[in-house]
Amino acid sequence: MEYKFLNPEIEKKDLYTQTSHPIEDLLLQNNKDQIERLFEFFEGSENFLFVNGFLGTGKYEVVDYSTSFLSEDTIVLSYNCFNATVLDDILLAFFKDLKELVLKQKIMPPRIKTENFAQKINSYFSHVDKPFVVIINSFESILDENKKEICDFIHHLTTIGKVKTIVIGRTFDSAAFKDNHVERLTMYALEKDSVEKYLKQEGFKLTASESDEFYKLSRGYYFFVTLCVRYMQRNKLKPADFFKNLKASFLSFEKFLLKQSLSMVPQIKINMFWFLVLIRHEISIDLLKIFDFYNKEALDELIENKIVSVDKENIYISNFFDDSVELAPPSLIHKMRFFLINLYQSQLPLKPLERNICISRQTMRKEIEYHKMFLPKMYRPNLLEIQQISSAVDIGYGDDTADYYQGQKLEAQKSSEKDKPNAILSETITPLSETKDDIGKVDLDKILAPLTHKENKEVNSDLPFTELLRRLNIAQKEYEYDAVVEYAKKALQMKTEPDYNKYAPVLYEKCAFAYKKLSKYDLSLEYYEYVEKIYQNAGLTDKIATVKFNIADICYETYKMQKAKELFLHIVNNPNSPKNLVAASYLRLAGIEEDASGDADTSEYYKKAMQISSEVTNKKVLAELYFRTALLKDDENDINEAKKYYEKCIEINDEKLNTFLSSAYSNLASMYLEAGNDEKAIELFTGAYEADLKNKNVEGVYDSASKLALLLKRRDSEKALLYFKIALRASEQNNDKFYTVSACLELGDFFYEKKDDKNALENYMKALDIAKTSLAKDNINKINIRINDVKFRLGENEFNKLVENINEQKRIEEIKANAPKD
Numbered sequence: 030m031e032y033k034f035l036n037p038e039i040e041k042k043d044l045y046t047q048t049s050h051p052i053e054d055l056l057l058q059n060n061k062d063q064i065e066r067l068f069e070f071f072e073g074s075e076n077f078l079f080v081n082g083f084l085g086t087g088k089y090e091v092v093d094y095s096t097s098f099l100s101e102d103t104i105v106l107s108y109n110c111f112n113a114t115v116l117d118d119i120l121l122a123f124f125k126d127l128k129e130l131v132l133k134q135k136i137m138p139p140r141i142k143t144e145n146f147a148q149k150i151n152s153y154f155s156h157v158d159k160p161f162v163v164i165i166n167s168f169e170s171i172l173d174e175n176k177k178e179i180c181d182f183i184h185h186l187t188t189i190g191k192v193k194t195i196v197i198g199r200t201f202d203s204a205a206f207k208d209n210h211v212e213r214l215t216m217y218a219l220e221k222d223s224v225e226k227y228l229k230q231e232g233f234k235l236t237a238s239e240s241d242e243f244y245k246l247s248r249g250y251y252f253f254v255t256l257c258v259r260y261m262q263r264n265k266l267k268p269a270d271f272f273k274n275l276k277a278s279f280l281s282f283e284k285f286l287l288k289q290s291l292s293m294v295p296q297i298k299i300n301m302f303w304f305l306v307l308i309r310h311e312i313s314i315d316l317l318k319i320f321d322f323y324n325k326e327a328l329d330e331l332i333e334n335k336i337v338s339v340d341k342e343n344i345y346i347s348n349f350f351d352d353s354v355e356l357a358p359p360s361l362i363h364k365m366r367f368f369l370i371n372l373y374q375s376q377l378p379l380k381p382l383e384r385n386i387c388i389s390r391q392t393m394r395k396e397i398e399y400h401k402m403f404l405p406k407m408y409r410p411n412l413l414e415i416q417q418i419s420s421a422v423d424i425g426y427g428d429d430t431a432d433y434y435q436g437q438k439l440e441a442q443k444s445s446e447k448d449k450p451n452a453i454l455s456e457t458i459t460p461l462s463e464t465k466d467d468i469g470k471v472d473l474d475k476i477l478a479p480l481t482h483k484e485n486k487e488v489n490s491d492l493p494f495t496e497l498l499r500r501l502n503i504a505q506k507e508y509e510y511d512a513v514v515e516y517a518k519k520a521l522q523m524k525t526e527p528d529y530n531k532y533a534p535v536l537y538e539k540c541a542f543a544y545k546k547l548s549k550y551d552l553s554l555e556y557y558e559y560v561e562k563i564y565q566n567a568g569l570t571d572k573i574a575t576v577k578f579n580i581a582d583i584c585y586e587t588y589k590m591q592k593a594k595e596l597f598l599h600i601v602n603n604p605n606s607p608k609n610l611v612a613a614s615y616l617r618l619a620g621i622e623e624d625a626s627g628d629a630d631t632s633e634y635y636k637k638a639m640q641i642s643s644e645v646t647n648k649k650v651l652a653e654l655y656f657r658t659a660l661l662k663d664d665e666n667d668i669n670e671a672k673k674y675y676e677k678c679i680e681i682n683d684e685k686l687n688t689f690l691s692s693a694y695s696n697l698a699s700m701y702l703e704a705g706n707d708e709k710a711i712e713l714f715t716g717a718y719e720a721d722l723k724n725k726n727v728e729g730v731y732d733s734a735s736k737l738a739l740l741l742k743r744r745d746s747e748k749a750l751l752y753f754k755i756a757l758r759a760s761e762q763n764n765d766k767f768y769t770v771s772a773c774l775e776l777g778d779f780f781y782e783k784k785d786d787k788n789a790l791e792n793y794m795k796a797l798d799i800a801k802t803s804l805a806k807d808n809i810n811k812i813n814i815r816i817n818d819v820k821f822r823l824g825e826n827e828f829n830k831l832v833e834n835i836n837e838q839k840r841i842e843e844i845k846a847n848a849p850k851d
Contacts, residue, residue, distance in 0.1 A: 032160035032191045034071045036100045044068055047097035055227045056087040056251055057094070059219050066214050067095035070193070071162070074210045077187045080197045082216030084349065085252025088197045090165050091216060099162060104130065107164035109340055110171050111348075113309040115398055116178045117389035117548060119165070120146035121381050127153050128382075132767050132808065140660065140696050142688070142729065147586050154189055156625050161192045168198035170348065178550070180205045181588035188625040211236075218249030228268075231258050239268050246275075246282045252335065252349065253283075256290060258333040265291050287353055293334045298327040300365075302336075303357050306350055307365050311343040315801075316385045332365075343387075366400040373397050383764035391548045463797065492519070494526045501539060505835075510543040517543070534563050541579070550587050554580060574606045578614060585617055594621055601637075609647040612638045616653055635661055648686040652678055656689035663696065672697065679716070684724040691720040691729045695803070698736070711740050731759035731768050735775065742779065753779055770796045770808070777815060790819045790828075791835050 039047075044064055045057055057064070070078050082088045089109075106123045108114075124146055130136045136159065139152035154161065158799040163186055171179060186194045187209055201213060221244050228235060228243070235243060247253040261271055280286050294302045300322040305312075317323045321369075328344070331337040337344050354362060373393040376384045386393070492500070501516035517536045523529060541556035544683050557580045564572040581596035600606045606614075615638035622630040635658050645651050659674035678693040687693075698713030714737050721729030738752035753776045760768035775793035797812045820828040 034103050034160045034162065035068070035098055036545075039098050041065065041068065047094065050094045050097040052090055052094040053087075053251075053255070054218065055223060055254075056090055059223050059251075060087070060091050060216065063091055063216060064095060067092065068098055070195075070214075071095070071098060071214065075210075076190075076193045077209055078184075078193075078195045078212045078214060079201050079206070080195060080214045080216065081199060081201045081285050083199060083218070083248075083250060084367065085250035086218060087214040087233065087251040088216045090251075092164060092166075092195055092197060096164075098161065100160075103160045103162055104136070104157070105162045105164065107166065107340070109311060109343075109345060110165065110167040111309045111311075111345070112172055113172055113388070113392050113399075114179075115175045115389060115391050115395075115548075116182055117146060118310070118387075118392050119179065119182070120150050121389055122387055123163075124149050125382065125387060128767050129808075131686065132771060139694065140663075140699075141656075142692050142726075147588070151620075151624050154192065156325070161189075163192060163194045164197070165194070167280055167348075168196050171198065176202075176205060178587055181590075183223070184209055185588040185590055185624070190625075218256060219251055221249065224249055224254055227254065230552070231262065233258070233261070233268055235268050238634060239272070242272060243268060250265055253286065256286060256335050260289055260293060262285070263334070283349075287350065288356065290334075290350070291353060291356065293330070293336065295324070295327040297329055298322055298324040300361070301327060302331065302346075303335065303365055305344070305353070306354050306357075307362070307369060307400075309399075310386075310388050310392065311340060311345045312386060313343050314339075317340070317344070319385075345556075347351055363404060366403055370397050370400050380764060389548075412819060494520060494528070497523075498532065501536075505539065505543070508546075512774045514540055514541040514547075520577040534560050534802065537563070538576070538689060545579075545583060550583055554583055555659045557583070558665050570605045574600055574603070574610050580612070580618065585621065590621055590624070594618065597621075608641050608644040609650050612641055612645045612654060613647075613650050616650070616657060619657065632661060637767065648681050648683070649688070651685035652681045652689050655681075656693050659693065660696070663700070668700065672700065675700075684720055691717045691726065691733070694720060695733065695736075707740060707744075711737065714740065726757050727763040728765070728768070730771065731756050731763065731765075734759060735772065738775065738779075746783075750779065766799050770799050772811075773799070774812065774815065780816070781819065784821050786823055787831060787835070790816065790831055793819065794832070794835060 044063065067078075080088050080092055093107075099105065104127075106126055108119045108122050110119075127136070127150075131138045136153075136157050137769055139149075139156040140158075141152055142150045143152050165183065167181075178272045179817070183196060183206075201211075221240075223241055224244055225235070225248070228240075247257060257271070260266075261268070266274075274289075275282065275285050278288075280288065291302075301317070301320075301324060304320070304322065314328070317328070328337065332339055332344075335347070336350065337346055340681070373396055376386050377390055377393055381387075381389075388396075416419070479514040497520040499514050501513055501520070504510075504512035504516060517540045519541075521533060521536050526532075537556050537560040541553045541560065544550070544553035544556060546569075546575070557576050561573060561576040561580070564576060577596055578600060581593045581600070584590070584593035597618050600614040601611050604705065615634045619631045619634035622628075622634065635654075638654050639658060642651060642654060645654070655674045655678035659671045659678060662668075662671035662674060675693045675697040678687065678689055679697070682690065684690055694713050694717035698710045698717065701707075701713065702710040714733050718733035718737060719728065721727075721733055734752045734756040738749045738756060740753065741749035757769070757772040757776055760772045772791045773796035777789045777796065780786075780789035780792065793812060793816050797809065797816065800809050800812055823831065
């Protein structure tokens with residue numbers, strides 16, 4: 030299918046008059062050729078563009094302006110990269126943006142539940158039938174250790190026909206994109222005439238020599254030119270005074286400008302500036318608002334003076350100011366770092382959409398270690414002073430803060446050799462003394478009865494081998510994967526144990542699995558590849574195939590699609606591969622083709638998997654096969670076949686074995702709903718609700734309860750009200766602000782239709798309180814429209830009384846909630 034990205038009403042003559050994305054006329058006039066090239070990129074068949082140019086040439090501003098040429102249907106996902114950025118940060122930000130589009134009803138959510146952000150993003154790209162533009166800004170900021178994974182993701186995007194990708198960086202990284210066909214676009218410095226015209230417009234008169242000197246120093250870079258102008262205007266300097274001060278400073282132009290720019294930071298809220306300098310990722314303005322050092326006027330001034338940039342609802346400081354931290358009082362910076370460490374610690378246990386900071390746990394852990402590196406040895410800050418930096422943030426200062434006082438260098442900075450399999454064993458553990466029938470046949474789930482209480486996960490060097498295995502098993506069940514690795518590594522050092530060779534391969538697999546869960550994919554691959562050699566030496570065909578499948582699965586999840594495809598094909602073409610793994614591999618191959626819009630190959634792989642389904646004994650694989658085949662038939666509008674396979678999926682009525690049970694119920698219910706059979710739809714949505722309830726899938730409970738409530742609203746209002754309340758409770762329990770706002774609005778609408786204005790307004794006001802800190806302005810406007818409807822119906826006096834009553838009740842409830850318990 031061919032996708033149209035551009036607004037059909039925009040012609041080339043209109044390119045320089047768009048107002049939806051404001052841009053300085055200085056940049057617009059200097060980049061007419063580049064803007065036209067961007068228009069042609071959106072219009073043409075190419076799908077990957079790299080935009081390069083020096084610091085401050087306005088690359089992102091011009092690209093952002095060009096998105097005003099796009100149609101309303103085109104979905105734009107953008108991310109600004111930093112030193113701390115890893116792939117999961119990008120995926121998390123995109124997922125948050127896509128969820129907001131679902132809430133705005135601009136797109137429908139995928140009809141399949143997924144386990145991780147990679148799968149979630151893939152499902153949106155696969156199932157949302159709209160064009161996408163993905164923008165990755167500041168590519169040069171990404172650390173080399175994180176670049177490969179992000180490049181694999183970008184390469185994957187280039188294989189999807191409905192996606193156009195723009196990467197923005199200072200210089201083109203040919204090594205990173207050697208496997209891609211890349212269109213390139215270069216942004217240049219401002220023309221000298223343009224700079225002179227701009228200076229004149231801003232009220233500066235320069236002599237010819239001064240103009241030459243200014244252009245030579247600024248090099249015509251948009252950022253430097255505008256920053257200089259803001260500095261001179263604020264300090265009421267003439268260009269001659271600027272040059273005189275520069276000469277007297279004995280500093281380079283850039284260092285002088287950096288130092289003098291700090292004078293534009295409002296001193297009343299200097300802490301806010303230093304906080305933004307230290308933090309190595311975007312943060313939301315709403316997060317900043319809860320800190321004591323927040324000041325709207327000061328922030329607006331920083332934005333006006335080009336020191337802080339705004340991207341949607343997020344802000345970040347230009348990396349030009351990174352070195353300014355050296356000019357800050359060391360004691361203040363230490364306190365700030367300590368504060369940040371505790372802020373990240375407080376966010377780590379939260380689910381992604383619960384967090385005040387929209388970054389991955391992997392990044393938070395790395396940032397904790399990064400800031401610890403700069404703390405002096407035995408640094409013990411006054412905790413009262415730290416809390417005064419932002420007394421509004423709930424950050425715990427428990428006994429574990431002692432860890433921060435050590436001031437030791439980053440663990441992550443040390444060589445990771447100690448984590449690798451060859452570092453655990455100084456020599457290979459093969460040949461194995463046991464027969465091949467004994468190797469790997471160890472079920473740690475059955476080795477000893479599970480503990481009934483939580484244990485200290487610290488690995489005691491005196492623990493016996495069997496106790497390490499037992500604790501490892503418990504740690505895995507409790508999802509404590511760091512502990513799994515530590516127990517396994519300790520056990521692998523105990524080579525003199527009688528059962529060592531029997532258990533070693535399993536321990537390697539446990540390490541590999543745990544590292545995968547910790548997103549340490551390189552280490553996970555190394556462990557899987559190591560244990561694969563052990564099984565090859567022992568001739569264990571089934572075990573080799575299983576490990577190869579796990580390796581392929583990691584490649585698939587980390588967007589190494591070609592490598593994943595090769596491994597999955599190896600499994601399906603090997604006549605000795607177990608049928609369960611062959612079917613599962615066909616499903617993954619179908620997924621790879623579906624992501625790349627290869628519909629014919631997708632269908633063919635599903636057919637091949639279905640042909641061997643009678644030989645498949647793994648119910649998890651069968652359930653996925655039936656569900657995905659049903660989904661394919663549903664998309665093809667083959668209603669009868671879709672119903673048939675949804676029903677076969679539902680027949681595997683075990684939530685633990687069938688993770689698609691709820692989705693199958695829900696999708697089948699939607700089919701009956703579209704056909705006008707509400708009774709059957711209610712029955713099936715009830716099945717989805719009960720499956721999610723049993724499986725403790727709170728998000729699923731919200732979804733099913735919401736649909737049941739809307740269906741029952743006209744039939745059984747009492748039962749509908751119950752489901753509306755369940756949906757709201759589920760969204761709150763899941764700490765999902767998007768769903769909570771939606772649930773509040775649906776419940777408010779229910780009461781509004783019943784002319785129960787008090788309960789309607791109470792829910793609308795609750796939605797508004799949440800939306801103000803979480804959602805875009807157009808969502809807030811929709812809530813305000815509902816509130817105004819209540820106001821119109823009641824009249825202003827009655828409405829104001831009701832608002833006051835609701836607020837008073839809210840205050841009473843807050844006092845009760847915060848009262849000390851007896």
